[in-house]
Amino acid sequence: MSDLILYEKTGCPWCIKVLNFASEKGIQFELRNIADAGVAEELIARGGKRQVPYLVDLKNGTEMYESADIVEYLSKRTN
Numbered sequence: 004m005s006d007l008i009l010y011e012k013t014g015c016p017w018c019i020k021v022l023n024f025a026s027e028k029g030i031q032f033e034l035r036n037i038a039d040a041g042v043a044e045e046l047i048a049r050g051g052k053r054q055v056p057y058l059v060d061l062k063n064g065t066e067m068y069e070s071a072d073i074v075e076y077l078s079k080r081t082n
């Protein structure tokens with residue numbers, strides 16, 4: 004099981020940007036799609052708004068919106 008959860012939406016270009024970066028780096032997520040029942044509500048409860056991508060790092064409790072911040076965080080995390 005991955006330590007990383009990524010909330011996403013099918014076709015979201017910002018999500019694809021994160022997913023492509025992660026794929027290049029061999030980083031895996033548990034993906035949660037906000038189109039699935041209860042997932043958008045779960046995201047809002049966690050982060051406060053309905054916006055994807057949203058990353059949760061279970062290893063240290065870090066959570067964030069914004070694809071650029073997520074890519075930067077993941078690039079440092081894998082170093």
Ligand SMILES: N[C@@H](CCC(=O)N[C@@H](CS)C(=O)NCC(=O)O)C(=O)O
Pocket residue numbers: 012014015016017018053054055056068069070071
């Ligand atoms: N600046 C944000 C933009 C994210 C964004 O615009 N996400 C859209 C989907 S592409 C969104 O969450 N919209 C709300 C919704 O689809 O319910 C980022 O780079 O992550």
